[in-house]
Amino acid sequence: MKTMIWNPEALHHLARGLIVWGFALLVVRLTFSGDILLYIAPHLVIYAEIAAGGLLILGGFQLYFAVRSFAGRAPACACGHDHEGHSHEMPATPMRVTGLYGLFVLPLALCLMLPSAAFAGTIADSKGMNLGASTAFNNGKEDAELIELEGDESPELRAMFRSRAYDRDFAKLGMLLYQQDMIEMKEDWFLEKLETINKFLDPFQGKSIEITGFVYRQDGLADGLIIVGRMAMTHCIADIAPYGMIVDAPQAAGLKDDQWVTVKGTIGRQSLGDREVMKVLAESVTEAKPAAVPYVYPDRSFASKL
Amino acid sequence: MNATTAADRRTAASRSNLAALIGLACIAGLYFVTAESPGRLLHDAKLQLFKTLFVGILLEALPFILIGVLIAALLHVFVTDEMIRRFIPRHPVLGILTAAVLGIVFPICECGMVPAIRNLIRKGMPTYVASTFILVGPILNPIVFWSTLMAFRSRPEIAYTRMGLAFAIALIVGLIVYRGYRGDPLRQRGPSVAAHDHRGHAHDHHTSPAHGGHGRRAIRSMIAGKTKDVMGHAANEFFDMGKYLLIGAALVGLLQTFVSNAMLVKLGQGELGSNVLMMGLGFVLSLCSTSDAFVAQSFAATFSAGSLVAFMVFGPMMNLKGLIMMLAVFKTKFVVLLAACVTVLVLAGSWILPYIALK
Numbered sequence: 205m206k207t208m209i210w211n212p213e214a215l216h217h218l219a220r221g222l223i224v225w226g227f228a229l230l231v232v233r234l235t236f237s238g239d240i241l242l243y244i245a246p247h248l249v250i251y252a253e254i255a256a257g258g259l260l261i262l263g264g265f266q267l268y269f270a271v272r273s274f275a276g277r278a279p280a281c282a283c284g285h286d287h288e289g290h291s292h293e294m295p296a297t298p299m300r301v302t303g304l305y306g307l308f309v310l311p312l313a314l315c316l317m318l319p320s321a322a323f324a325g326t327i328a329d330s331k332g333m334n335l336g337a338s339t340a341f342n343n344g345k346e347d348a349e350l351i352e353l354e355g356d357e358s359p360e361l362r363a364m365f366r367s368r369a370y371d372r373d374f375a376k377l378g379m380l381l382y383q384q385d386m387i388e389m390k391e392d393w394f395l396e397k398l399e400t401i402n403k404f405l406d407p408f409q410g411k412s413i414e415i416t417g418f419v420y421r422q423d424g425l426a427d428g429l430i431i432v433g434r435m436a437m438t439h440c441i442a443d444i445a446p447y448g449m450i451v452d453a454p455q456a457a458g459l460k461d462d463q464w465v466t467v468k469g470t471i472g473r474q475s476l477g478d479r480e481v482m483k484v485l486a487e488s489v490t491e492a493k494p495a496a497v498p499y500v501y502p503d504r505s506f507a508s509k510l
Numbered sequence: 511m512n513a514t515t516a517a518d519r520r521t522a523a524s525r526s527n528l529a530a531l532i533g534l535a536c537i538a539g540l541y542f543v544t545a546e547s548p549g550r551l552l553h554d555a556k557l558q559l560f561k562t563l564f565v566g567i568l569l570e571a572l573p574f575i576l577i578g579v580l581i582a583a584l585l586h587v588f589v590t591d592e593m594i595r596r597f598i599p600r601h602p603v604l605g606i607l608t609a610a611v612l613g614i615v616f617p618i619c620e621c622g623m624v625p626a627i628r629n630l631i632r633k634g635m636p637t638y639v640a641s642t643f644i645l646v647g648p649i650l651n652p653i654v655f656w657s658t659l660m661a662f663r664s665r666p667e668i669a670y671t672r673m674g675l676a677f678a679i680a681l682i683v684g685l686i687v688y689r690g691y692r693g694d695p696l697r698q699r700g701p702s703v704a705a706h707d708h709r710g711h712a713h714d715h716h717t718s719p720a721h722g723g724h725g726r727r728a729i730r731s732m733i734a735g736k737t738k739d740v741m742g743h744a745a746n747e748f749f750d751m752g753k754y755l756l757i758g759a760a761l762v763g764l765l766q767t768f769v770s771n772a773m774l775v776k777l778g779q780g781e782l783g784s785n786v787l788m789m790g791l792g793f794v795l796s797l798c799s800t801s802d803a804f805v806a807q808s809f810a811a812t813f814s815a816g817s818l819v820a821f822m823v824f825g826p827m828m829n830l831k832g833l834i835m836m837l838a839v840f841k842t843k844f845v846v847l848l849a850a851c852v853t854v855l856v857l858a859g860s861w862i863l864p865y866i867a868l869k
Contacts (some may be wrong), residue, residue, distance in 0.1 A: 252572060
C-alpha cells in the first residue's frame with residue numbers, strides 16, 4: 205500500500221512546504237518594503253519575523269520530507285500507515301486538495317495581486333470617530349489630589365493640573381505641554397496628547413496648537429466645523445480606530461474629505477451633547493502630504509519617558 | 511472500530527468540503543470580478559480593505575498559532591497521558607483551579623489555545639479542566655491585565671472587574687461542564703491515537719537497546735527522529751488549524767468590510783441592550799485579548815462600564831474566529847453548551863457588576 209501512495213504524499217509535502225515558505229517570504233517581503241506597518245503595529249513586527257523564521261524551518265522539513273518521499277524512502281513521520289481516521293489526514297480527492305490549498309494560497313495571491321494600501325479617512329465612517337472619551341476635570345473640586353512633580357514647576361502650574369491619582373501621567377504630560385509655545389500633534393503621543401488636552405480643557409484654552417491629519421466630516425456638526433484626525437492602531441488593522449479633534453475653520457467647506465491637512469490655531473472648546481471637548485480655532489489650513497504609514501500608536505508607558 | 515473510522519472520515523470529509531467550497535467560491539468570485547473589469551477590481555476600495563484586514567489578522571495571529579502548533583506537537587511527541595493525569599488534581603474544584611493558574615502561567619490567546627487544548631484532552635485532561643483553561647487563558651494573564659489597566663488608566667476598576675468576571679465565569683463553566691457534560695468533547699479521537707502512542711514506544715525501544723554499543727549515535731538518531739516527528743506533526747497541526755484560522759479571518763474581514771461599527775452601535779442602547787450589543791461586537795470583531803482593551807476604551811464615551819467589561823470578557827471567550835476554530839476541534843454540542851453558558855454568565859455578570867464593583 206505504501207508504494208501506491210508515496211507519490212501523492214510527496215506532492216502533499218511539496219505543496220505544504222511551498223505554501224509555508226510562501227507565508228514566510230510574504231513576511232520577509234513586507235518587512236523589507238516596510239509595508240508590514242500597514243498591517244500590524246511596529247511592536248509586533250519582531251514576532252512576525254520570528255514566525256517567518258519558524259515557518260522557514262517548518263516548510264524546510266516539509267520539503268525535505270517531499271524529497272525523501274520522491275526518492276521512495278519511508279515517510280519521515282512514520283505515521284504514514286495509520287493515517288486512516290487520523291485527525292490530520294491529508295485530503296484525498298482532487299477537489300478537497302484544491303479547496304484546502306486554495307484557501308491557503310488565497311491570502312498569498314491577494315498580496316501578489318494587490319498593492320498594500322493605507323487606510324485613513326475612508327473607514328473612519330464605519331468605525332465612528334472618537335473625539336476624546338474622558339470627561340474634563342472640574343478643577344475646583346476640593347478632593348482632587350495635587351500632583352507633585354519634581355523640578356521647578358510653579359505652584360500655580362501644579363494647581364492647574366490637579367487630577368485624580370490615576371490620571372497623574374496625563375497631568376505630567378499636561379504640564380509639559382502647557383510650557384510649550386506650540387503643541388505639535390504629530391505621530392509621537394498623538395493619542396496621549398489628545399486625551400490630556402481633553403482632560404484639562406481649562407488650562408489649555410488659547411494655547412497654540414498644530415495638527416496634521418485627514419479631514420473628516422461628521423453628521424450633526426455645524427457648517428464650518430470639520431474633524432482632523434488620525435487612525436490609531438493597537439495590534440493590527442482589524443483594531444484601528446479614528447481619533448481626532450474638531451477644527452473650526454472658515455475655509456472648511458473647501459476641504460475635501462480624506463484630504464491631509466496641517467492646521468495651525470489655538471485651542472478652544474466645543475460642547476458635544478452633555479460634554480465638552482477641545483476644538484481648534486484655525487488660523488491657517490495648509491495641504492499636507494499623507495504620512496506613508498498613517499497610523500498612530502498608543503504608548504502605554506509614555507509617562508516613564510517624560 | 512471500522513464504523514467509527516468511517517464516521518470520522520465522513521465528518522472530516524464534509525468539513526473539508528466546506529473549506530473547499532469556500533476556497534472555490536472565493537476564487538470563482540475573484541475570477542468573475544476580474545473577468546468583468548480587472549482594472550477596476552484591483553482598485554476597488556472594499557476588496558483592498560478586505561485584503562488588508564484578512565492579511566493583517568493573519569500576520570497578527572501567525573506567531574501565536576505557530577506557538578500553539580509547536581506546543582501541540584511537543585505535547586503529542588513528548589508528554590504522556592500518565593504525566594497529564596499525575597499533574598492534574600483529582601478533585602474537580604482543585605482541577606479547575608489548576609486550570610485557572612495554568613492560564614495565568616501560559617499566556618496564550620485562543621489562536622494557540624485550541625490546538626494545544628485538543629492534544630491535552632487527547633492525553634487525558636478532563637473536559638471540565640480543559641473548559642476552564644480555554645476560557646481563562648486568553649484573559650486572566652499578566653499581559654492582558656496590564657494592557658487593560660493601561661487602556662483604562664483613569665478607571666482601574668475596569669481592569670480588576672474584567673479579570674474577576676473572567677475568573678468567576680471560567681470557574682462556573684468548569685463546574686457546569688463537570689456536572690452536566692458526559693462523554694468525549696472532541697470531534698475525532700480516532701483509534702489512530704492509541705496506534706500512534708504505541709508506535710512511539712516502538713520507536714523508542716527500537717532506538718535505544720538495539721544500538722546499545724553506540725549510545726551517543728543512538729541518542730543522536732533518537733533526537734533526529736523526535737525532531738522530525740515534532741516538525742511533521744507541527745506542519746499537520748498548522749494546516750489543520752490554519753484552515754480554520756483562514757476561514758475565520760476571512761469572515762471577520764468580510765464583516766468588518768461590509769458591516770460598520772457605527773451601524774451596530776446604532777442598533778441598541780439602554781441598560782441591557784448595550785451589554786448585548788457590545789458582546790455582539792466583541793464576537794464579530796474577534797480581536798486579540800491584548801488589544802481589545804484599547805478598542806473598548808474608544809467606546810467609553812458612548813457605552814457604560816458594564817458593557818465595556820462584557821465586551822472584553824465575552825470577546826476573548828467567544829468570537830467568530832475562535833468559534834470556527836473550536837468547532838473544528840470540539841463537537842457542536844459541546845461548543846453550544848460552552849457558548850450558551852458563557853453568553854448567559856457574561857450578560858448576568860455585566861448586569862450585576864455596576865451595582866457592586868463598577869460605581
